[in-house]
Amino acid sequence: MTSLYFEEAEVGKLRTAGPYLVSTNEIIEFAQKYDPQPFHINEEAAARSVFAGLTASGAHTFAILISLLFKIQPSLRVLAGLAWDELRLPIAVRPGDELDLEVAVLEKRESKSNSDRGIVRNQMHLRNQKREIVLQCINTVLVARRPDVKSST
């Protein structure tokens, strides 16, 4: 398990996790609790919908992204999340899909107010087994800077 300080986060370098296999049961269970629309919870109603089959709630797809983010290696030494932007769900997630997460540092800058941290913007792509993007977004986080050995002595 490696986790990177701000200095080690390299712009453009990809980090990945997955696959995450999505089951019919998981789609229905999640949606029954948080997004009980017919095309998320009932296979027959879903077959008749514009989706022509069961699809996962967008909230579920986002939860799967978080679960893969937890597993990504190497991780960043995140102090706090700041924002999620430009989140799009262009293709629906369906039963049997195998999802992969790809994260790349889009840009980074030192904090002006705190010398122990930096701000990193990560571009995230969650893709299915056909390499179609099912979720994309930009996540901005505070990342710890490497402690300065000289100044701490």
Next chain:
Amino acid sequence: MTSLYFEEAEVGKLRTAGPYLVSTNEIIEFAQKYDPQPFHINEEAAARSVFAGLTASGAHTFAILISLLFKIQPSLRVLAGLAWDELRLPIAVRPGDELDLEVAVLEKRESKSNSDRGIVRNQMHLRNQKREIVLQCINTVLVARRPDVKSST
């Protein structure tokens, strides 16, 4: 149950849903599946963390927003979701919190390519019982326009 066409969506008018009572069990169950960090799944570890107690995963807070969005009245006749932006989670959700969702149309414009729909940007605020914002975001959706009776005869 009322649902509004594009023409009826009024900029600035508030629509609300809630409260949603968040339990310890629900926080732990969700996080065990999607975000198993100590401060989301273990009360003792959470007590020793910077949060000084159990907090809900951000993915869980987003799922609760979706569940309240499903209940909001009147709803919009949404054809498709386009994007989520400026999503922030400034205050953590904790066991016992009662969450309310408030949605306001921020701006709306007719689609240039399709005369049967319009684009609506909704500002959303999810608040706890102390009126603190736990999640805020902007959601852009396609909304059906009222069918023109004259042109359909």
